[in-house]
Amino acid sequence: MLDIKAIVFDLYGTLFDVHSVATACEAVAPGRGMELSQLWRQKQLEYTWLRSMMGQYLSFEQATADALDYCVARLGLPADAGQRATLCDAYLALQPHAEVPAALQELNRRGIPLGILSNGSVRSIAAVVGNAGLAERFRHLLSVEPVQVFKPDPRVYALGEDAFGLGRQHILFVSSNAWDATGAGHFGYPTCWVNRNGANTFECMGSRPTLEVRGIDAILASDAWRLAA
Amino acid sequence: MLDIKAIVFDLYGTLFDVHSVATACEAVAPGRGMELSQLWRQKQLEYTWLRSMMGQYLSFEQATADALDYCVARLGLPADAGQRATLCDAYLALQPHAEVPAALQELNRRGIPLGILSNGSVRSIAAVVGNAGLAERFRHLLSVEPVQVFKPDPRVYALGEDAFGLGRQHILFVSSNAWDATGAGHFGYPTCWVNRNGANTFECMGSRPTLEVRGIDAILASDAWRLAA
Numbered sequence: 001m002l003d004i005k006a007i008v009f010d011l012y013g014t015l016f017d018v019h020s021v022a023t024a025c026e027a028v029a030p031g032r033g034m035e036l037s038q039l040w041r042q043k044q045l046e047y048t049w050l051r052s053m054m055g056q057y058l059s060f061e062q063a064t065a066d067a068l069d070y071c072v073a074r075l076g077l078p079a080d081a082g083q084r085a086t087l088c089d090a091y092l093a094l095q096p097h098a099e100v101p102a103a104l105q106e107l108n109r110r111g112i113p114l115g116i117l118s119n120g121s122v123r124s125i126a127a128v129v130g131n132a133g134l135a136e137r138f139r140h141l142l143s144v145e146p147v148q149v150f151k152p153d154p155r156v157y158a159l160g161e162d163a164f165g166l167g168r169q170h171i172l173f174v175s176s177n178a179w180d181a182t183g184a185g186h187f188g189y190p191t192c193w194v195n196r197n198g199a200n201t202f203e204c205m206g207s208r209p210t211l212e213v214r215g216i217d218a219i220l221a222s223d224a225w226r227l228a229a
Numbered sequence: 230m231l232d233i234k235a236i237v238f239d240l241y242g243t244l245f246d247v248h249s250v251a252t253a254c255e256a257v258a259p260g261r262g263m264e265l266s267q268l269w270r271q272k273q274l275e276y277t278w279l280r281s282m283m284g285q286y287l288s289f290e291q292a293t294a295d296a297l298d299y300c301v302a303r304l305g306l307p308a309d310a311g312q313r314a315t316l317c318d319a320y321l322a323l324q325p326h327a328e329v330p331a332a333l334q335e336l337n338r339r340g341i342p343l344g345i346l347s348n349g350s351v352r353s354i355a356a357v358v359g360n361a362g363l364a365e366r367f368r369h370l371l372s373v374e375p376v377q378v379f380k381p382d383p384r385v386y387a388l389g390e391d392a393f394g395l396g397r398q399h400i401l402f403v404s405s406n407a408w409d410a411t412g413a414g415h416f417g418y419p420t421c422w423v424n425r426n427g428a429n430t431f432e433c434m435g436s437r438p439t440l441e442v443r444g445i446d447a448i449l450a451s452d453a454w455r456l457a458a
Contacts, residue, residue, distance in 0.1 A: 047434060049278040050408050054381050054415050056435060066433040074430040152283050179279050186283050201303040204295040205276060206285060 002190050002210070002225035003170055007107065008160040009216070010175035011118035014194055016094035016128060024090040028079050036071055043067035048119055048150035057148045060119045064091055092127040096134065097196065099215040104137040106220055111229045115140035117160050119150050140164065152183020160189070172225065174216060178203040185209065192219060231419050231439070231454035232399055236336065237389040239404035240347035243423055244445070245323035245357060253319040257308050265300055272296035277348055277379035286377045289348045293320055321356040325363065326425065332446040333366040340458045344369035346389050348379050369393065381412025389418070401454065403445060407432040414438065421448060
């Protein structure tokens with residue numbers, strides 16, 4: 001049985017719903033808000049991967065803004081600079097998934113140290129977590145900024161191990177992004193894949209998640225590990 | 230004016246139509262052949278990027294087969310191992326785009342050295358080019374195999390410069406994949422983006438193509454450069 005002494009969460013998509021921005025998207029693209037939101041998310045990720053590979057790192061916020069520029073051009077939307085800024089700001093006020101606040105509170109109560117490891121900048125992570133009133137739940141808010149490369153580069157995953165001062169086998173890495181769980185698994189973390197609607201398909205890249213759950217509350221109930229600080 | 234002394238082409242999508250496999254896909258997924266073909270191509274690319282970032286390189290053929298496994302699971306297709314192998318084999322018999330054979334012949338006639346720089350393995354590149362009867366058109370068929378990482382890592386683009394023994398400013402890099410043209414541009418090649426149907430949108434990642442064309446025959450007519458061996 002795994003001996004889990006800390007839990008590190010992905011931020012975007014895992015604790016917070018990236019499609020919270022769909023409402024703001026709908027205002028800019030009536031009838032096409034979810035289409036814009038989905039394409040924007042896809043491009044945002046592609047730009048983090050491609051920028052990393054090209055050695056052309058820039059902040060997650062800038063990658064997000066660049067991805068929006070692409071989407072606006074591709075979908076032929078009449079979105080001016082002000083509207084684009086409003087959309088990008090919506091990424092700082094994402095809503096947590098429904099089960100998240102209570103599950104984090106219970107993990108706190110049990111004394112398990114929690115962290116976030118995110119592509120976002122230090123500033124963005126603090127804004128998103130703070131806007132949701134969840135800042136006090138976490139011991140470490142870890143950004144990729146120090147390593148200037150995005151997930152799934154192994155230098156990013158090493159930040160969690162370094163911050164907690166624990167061997168990777170004792171840190172549970174939790175992500176709803178299958179490619180992120182795959183990267184964390186190749187790095188050596190036990191992984192929990194949050195397949196929230198149960199309809200997603202895990203990636204076929206040589207690593208399977210240790211556990212698949214429907215929401216992060218299931219972490220508390222699993223017999224795949226022992227949770228103890 | 231640019232002084233172009235050699236031309237390096239991307240293979241998949243640029244000289245050859247990756248959606249040639251849609252017919253084979255249609256046989257496996259009746260009524261959904263193009264949907265499968267498009268998702269498969271998207272996942273194939275994602276797997277090359279993510280595998281590169283994770284330091285988990287494998288051959289392009291294996292990434293292609295893994296991407297197909299994902300697609301079959303996600304789309305819920307009843308495709309057995311034999312059908313999957315048939316689909317993967319279709320990637321070795323892609324059709325060249327219509328204007329390609331004559332344009333390559335004319336570039337040969339003018340004495341411009343040509344090359345291919347592709348994510349594919351040595352074996353796959355030879356098979357695709359050979360099946361189309363185009364092997365004699367190229368001085369160099371360059372695979373990512375020696376560097377064990379995929380595009381757009383700069384180590385891949387350096388293979389073209391090394392093979393031709395020319396400074397990068399004298400090598401025109403031609404791709405229909407906007408992310409590939411972006412990577413080549415960041416590396417320092419003059420770039421030609423083949424926007425074949427004219428409806429694609431270039432990526433917003435800090436590099437614009439030197440020239441945008443509708444087909445590779447337009448390379449011969451451009452006044453953006455002088456072509457001379």
